[in-house]
Amino acid sequence: MLDYKFLEALTAVIEEGGFDKASAKLNLTQSAVSQRIRALEEQTGQILIVRSVPPEPTQAGRKLIKHLRQVRLMEDSLAEETGLNDPDDFISIPLGVNADTLATWLFDALGDFLRENSVLLDLYVDDETQTHELLKRGEVVGCIGTSSKTLKSCKKEYLATIDYLCVCTPNFRDKWFKSGFTQEAASKAPAVIFNRKDVAHKRMLNIVFPRKTITHPMFYVPSSEPFVEVIRREFAYGMVAESQIGDDFETGKLIDLLPEVRVSVPMYWQSWSVDTPLLNGLSKALVGYFKG
Numbered sequence: 336m337l338d339y340k341f342l343e344a345l346t347a348v349i350e351e352g353g354f355d356k357a358s359a360k361l362n363l364t365q366s367a368v369s370q371r372i373r374a375l376e377e378q379t380g381q382i383l384i385v386r387s388v389p390p391e392p393t394q395a396g397r398k399l400i401k402h403l404r405q406v407r408l409m410e411d412s413l414a415e416e417t418g419l420n421d422p423d424d425f426i427s428i429p430l431g432v433n434a435d436t437l438a439t440w441l442f443d444a445l446g447d448f449l450r451e452n453s454v455l456l457d458l459y460v461d462d463e464t465q466t467h468e469l470l471k472r473g474e475v476v477g478c479i480g481t482s483s484k485t486l487k488s489c490k491k492e493y494l495a496t497i498d499y500l501c502v503c504t505p506n507f508r509d510k511w512f513k514s515g516f517t518q519e520a521a522s523k524a525p526a527v528i529f530n531r532k533d534v535a536h537k538r539m540l541n542i543v544f545p546r547k548t549i550t551h552p553m554f555y556v557p558s559s560e561p562f563v564e565v566i567r568r569e570f571a572y573g574m575v576a577e578s579q580i581g582d583d584f585e586t587g588k589l590i591d592l593l594p595e596v597r598v599s600v601p602m603y604w605q606s607w608s609v610d611t612p613l614l615n616g617l618s619k620a621l622v623g624y625f626k627g
Contacts (some may be wrong), residue, residue: 526555
């Protein structure tokens with residue numbers, strides 16, 4: 336039988352990013368936290384944590400942390416259903432999201448759910464093509480991303496298809512693409528990219544120039560609002576979610592550089608197959624936002 340005090344110690348070290356912060360959270364000494372993790376490793380016969388900076392869980396450690404998070408979610412939901420919870424207590428739900436979702440529609444979708452429930456979100460932000468890895472590793476209870484493959488012990492629902500447009504300012508177009516969006520111009524103009532996992536710009540180039548490999552200057556900005564600001568300030572051009580453009584087309588600040596090209600990205604919600612009112616309510620809020 337697993338000792339949940341030991342599991343709490345392991346999870347706290349990973350969630351807080353170190354033994355010192357974990358000891359403060361658990362109101363224990365660092366030595367006591369280390370002893371609990373060593374005891375859990377002896378109990379399971381496996382190394383559960385890599386003593387790096389910050390500490391990282393091993394594969395076995397990830398499984399135990401995922402188990403504890405599932406137990407927490409079920410216990411918190413049961414306490415709320417039965418009225419055993421303290422009304423001043425909050426339940427923390429870790430979610431994986433992409434930056435554009437966070438910057439545009441996430442809180443519109445979850446607004447009523449958050450107001451009606453004592454829930455705090457613990458958001459893990461990554462590229463939309465990678466958020467499912469957070470769920471696979473057990474770091475989050477659900478994720479929003481592009482993976483259409485349902486993960487083991489999870490359930491998946493389609494949310495919406497987000498269109499990304501190639502945008503820039505009129506001055507940027509006149510400077511870099513005065514003769515049109517040619518292969519030569521695309522290889523010289525600076526493009527803003529979210530991070531090295533971001534493939535939206537590459538997909539756009541593949542649509543315009545099939546079977547061509549184009550290298551170009553890249554401006555990396557891993558944050559949605561500054562990403563668009565880089566384009567507005569004419570440092571680069573880039574792919575922006577249509578919902579994030581706002582009134583920039585109407586005011587003339589930005590233009591659609593390639594009106595005939597759209598990079599369409601289907602988005603999905605995946606979560607643990609754990610039947611709790613809170614997780615079901617969260618899922619309903621996300622899916623219902625796009626169904627109207």
